[in-house]
Amino acid sequence: MADSKHGIGGLKYDTSKRHWPNEANVFIALILIVLVFEGLGLFTQGNSFLFDSKGRFDSIFNEQRLKIIILQVSIVGIIAIGVTQVIILGGIDLSSGSIVGATAMIAMSFAQVAEVNGSPNPKAIFLEQGWVDLPLIIPLIIGLFCGIIAGGINGLLIAYTRIPPFIATLGMMVTGRGVAKWWSKGRPISFPTEDFTLIGNGFGGWMPVVIFISLAILFFLILKFTVYGKHTYAIGSNEEAARMSGIDVNRHKVLVYTIAGILAALAALVLSSKNLTAQSGMGVMYELDAIAMTVIGGVSLSGGRGSIFGTVLGSLIFGVIISGFTFLRLDAYYQEMVKGIIIVGAVVLDQWRQRRVASRA
Amino acid sequence: MNDVILETHDLTKHYGGVFALEAADFTLQKGEHVAVMGDNGAGKSTFVRQITGVEQPTRGKIIFDQQEVSFDGPLAAREAGIETVFQTLALADDLDVPDNLFLGREMLKLKLGPFSILDYKGMRDATLRGLEKTGVKIPNIKNTIRNMSGGQRQCVAIARTATFHSKLTIMDEPTAALGVQETAQVENIIRTLKENGEPLILVSHNMRQVFDLVDRIVVFRRGRIVANLKKEETDGQDVVAYITGAKTDPAYELKEDD
Numbered sequence: 275m276a277d278s279k280h281g282i283g284g285l286k287y288d289t290s291k292r293h294w295p296n297e298a299n300v301f302i303a304l305i306l307i308v309l310v311f312e313g314l315g316l317f318t319q320g321n322s323f324l325f326d327s328k329g330r331f332d333s334i335f336n337e338q339r340l341k342i343i344i345l346q347v348s349i350v351g352i353i354a355i356g357v358t359q360v361i362i363l364g365g366i367d368l369s370s371g372s373i374v375g376a377t378a379m380i381a382m383s384f385a386q387v388a389e390v391n392g393s394p395n396p397k398a399i400f401l402e403q404g405w406v407d408l409p410l411i412i413p414l415i416i417g418l419f420c421g422i423i424a425g426g427i428n429g430l431l432i433a434y435t436r437i438p439p440f441i442a443t444l445g446m447m448v449t450g451r452g453v454a455k456w457w458s459k460g461r462p463i464s465f466p467t468e469d470f471t472l473i474g475n476g477f478g479g480w481m482p483v484v485i486f487i488s489l490a491i492l493f494f495l496i497l498k499f500t501v502y503g504k505h506t507y508a509i510g511s512n513e514e515a516a517r518m519s520g521i522d523v524n525r526h527k528v529l530v531y532t533i534a535g536i537l538a539a540l541a542a543l544v545l546s547s548k549n550l551t552a553q554s555g556m557g558v559m560y561e562l563d564a565i566a567m568t569v570i571g572g573v574s575l576s577g578g579r580g581s582i583f584g585t586v587l588g589s590l591i592f593g594v595i596i597s598g599f600t601f602l603r604l605d606a607y608y609q610e611m612v613k614g615i616i617i618v619g620a621v622v623l624d625q626w627r628q629r630r631v632a633s634r635a
Numbered sequence: 636m637n638d639v640i641l642e643t644h645d646l647t648k649h650y651g652g653v654f655a656l657e658a659a660d661f662t663l664q665k666g667e668h669v670a671v672m673g674d675n676g677a678g679k680s681t682f683v684r685q686i687t688g689v690e691q692p693t694r695g696k697i698i699f700d701q702q703e704v705s706f707d708g709p710l711a712a713r714e715a716g717i718e719t720v721f722q723t724l725a726l727a728d729d730l731d732v733p734d735n736l737f738l739g740r741e742m743l744k745l746k747l748g749p750f751s752i753l754d755y756k757g758m759r760d761a762t763l764r765g766l767e768k769t770g771v772k773i774p775n776i777k778n779t780i781r782n783m784s785g786g787q788r789q790c791v792a793i794a795r796t797a798t799f800h801s802k803l804t805i806m807d808e809p810t811a812a813l814g815v816q817e818t819a820q821v822e823n824i825i826r827t828l829k830e831n832g833e834p835l836i837l838v839s840h841n842m843r844q845v846f847d848l849v850d851r852i853v854v855f856r857r858g859r860i861v862a863n864l865k866k867e868e869t870d871g872q873d874v875v876a877y878i879t880g881a882k883t884d885p886a887y888e889l890k891e892d893d
């Protein structure tokens with residue numbers, strides 16, 4: 275109804291005059307990093323990072339390498355979707371990696387086949403109870419339930435006891451890993467049902483990517499177009515204002531941490547299915563990788579700013595760097611060091627941006 | 636009796652050992668504009684926070700629109716018809732103007748609990764209408780609050796109360812950070828409220844403004860109401876005497892057993 279160019283009463287409403295989105299910077303960084311690896315590869319090894327070195331026209335891109343990057347990134351990316359929401363809320367979640375470990379163990383033990391090569395499955399811990407060859411829905415629901423419990427406890431602690439998120443989720447990180455070890459008693463669990471293996475191997479092995487991208491799109495839209503998203507940003511930018519505006523801040527926090535827990539549990543299902551096994555050490559350090567993807571993607575650790583789209587770009591940068599190092603045949607411990615530097619660098623950049631904005635106001 | 640919109644009896648708030656508000660008896664008639672004055676820390680904002688459900692009073696009664704009320708949160712007060720400009724403004728820095736105006740009471744396209752879909756266009760149009768009604772000029776409503784000046788932020792907070800129909804408006808130092816023009820603009824908004832017969836509680840340190848705008852002045856000192864003055868029966872010097880404690884209204888003299 276209103277002339278949206280000028281708005282009612284001659285007030286300016288100019289859609290074209292939008293801020294240069296932060297995501298654009300992240301995208302440029304992604305391209306630069308790819309170019310650097312491409313250059314380094316050509317110089318040091320006479321080998322291309324991106325393109326098939328044999329120069330065949332039917333497969334221009336080096337599909338094998340890209341697939342490894344993308345699969346590596348997708349599973350941690352699922353976690354990062356939840357971590358992004360927690361960070362926008364002004365919190366942090368250190369427990370995701372342990373939730374992955376515990377959920378993988380528990381869900382996998384309900385996804386066992388009865389027999390392996392004609393003899394009883396040695397890994398099925400519920401063989402006596404007859405809980406084998408269960409339909410896919412059982413381990414699926416049990417796994418997601420693990421995420422709801424762990425994330426819900428995080429949220430309740432943070433919202434109602436006022437424990438800082440860092441401490442509350444650190445507690446869950448230790449406890450969750452303990453649960454995983456207690457459940458496994460040192461034995462990995464393998465031999466999942468065929469249906470269960472599809473979660474991580476369907477679509478010709480691309481299932482983790484399909485799940486990651488679908489969830490990224492879903493939560494991108496939710497954050498942008500729903501009350502849930504608006505309140506997440508509002509609490510992250512000014513919790514007191516959100517409370518005074520009548521938002522039930524505590525309930526919302528529980529909801530966000532629970533969703534983060536569910537996403538970590540989902541990552542656990544995908545990962546254990548893809549690897550056809552679960553062990554108690556699964557997902558160690560994933561929480562830091564997920565946080566790294568998020569901050570690299572321009573999500574501000576002080577809350578209120580960032581998007582899932584940024585995190586997806588951040589996850590690509592993350593994947594490119596990891597595979598780039600492998601491609602250049604640098605040792606794995608360099609990767610760890612560089613990861614640390616990148617996280618700190620991204621946070622410094624964010625602080626710097628913030629100070630620049632503040633001084634302009 | 637039926638002309639009273641707000642009444643408090645023995646309204647009291649203690650923060651641990653701090654007696655921020657003590658036994659406040661306050662009455663506001665329909666259509667009346669009252670100023671609340673007092674030095675820094677006198678308990679003015681505390682009084683506002685008890686009425687608007689931001690905090691729960693230690694004891695006392697609040698009667699709003701003929702009913703005893705006990706708001707369990709700011710949203711409840713707002714739904715009952717009390718719109719407030721808080722001293723802290725209560726704006727979310729990373730959201731734009733329509734988002735802030737409708738924070739906590741968003742217009743919806745589709746109701747799905749927490750995942751209800753926002754009606755961005757509806758909120759944008761209502762925002763423009765609200766800004767037009769109040770005469771508040773903001774260069775671009777898509778700007779986030781973070782990128783606005785102190786005065787513009789204050790205008791947004793005031794536009795928020797003016798956009799919604801209310802039975803009572805409360806403004807806690809609405810012109811504290813404003814320039815001359817913006818202050819005049821806010822005072823015009825207040826005059827419009829008066830013309831429409833909408834009651835107002837105005838917390839202000841600005842003597843000129845208070846005498847220009849309101850019908851009655853209530854003075855707070857160290858958590859207590861110490862004076863209740865009709866504008867015609869007082870002057871600036873008199874009010875200052877009450878604020879500083881040089882004078883106390885006999886009706887509000889401390890009883891011995893307090």
Ligand SMILES: Nc1ncnc2c1ncn2[C@@H]1O[C@H](COP(=O)(O)OP(=O)(O)OP(=O)(O)O)[C@@H](O)[C@H]1O
Pocket residue numbers: 650653654655673674675676677678679680681682722
């Ligand atoms: N949350 C709180 N906890 C403890 N003490 C508080 C709290 N809020 C306010 N106070 C104290 O209550 C007293 C009254 O504060 P209040 O903010 O109501 O003053 P005010 O009259 O609004 O002052 P100003 O003009 O500076 O805004 C002050 O002594 C203040 O320190």
Ligand SMILES: [Mg+2]
Pocket residue numbers: 679680681722807
């Ligand atoms: Mg105050």
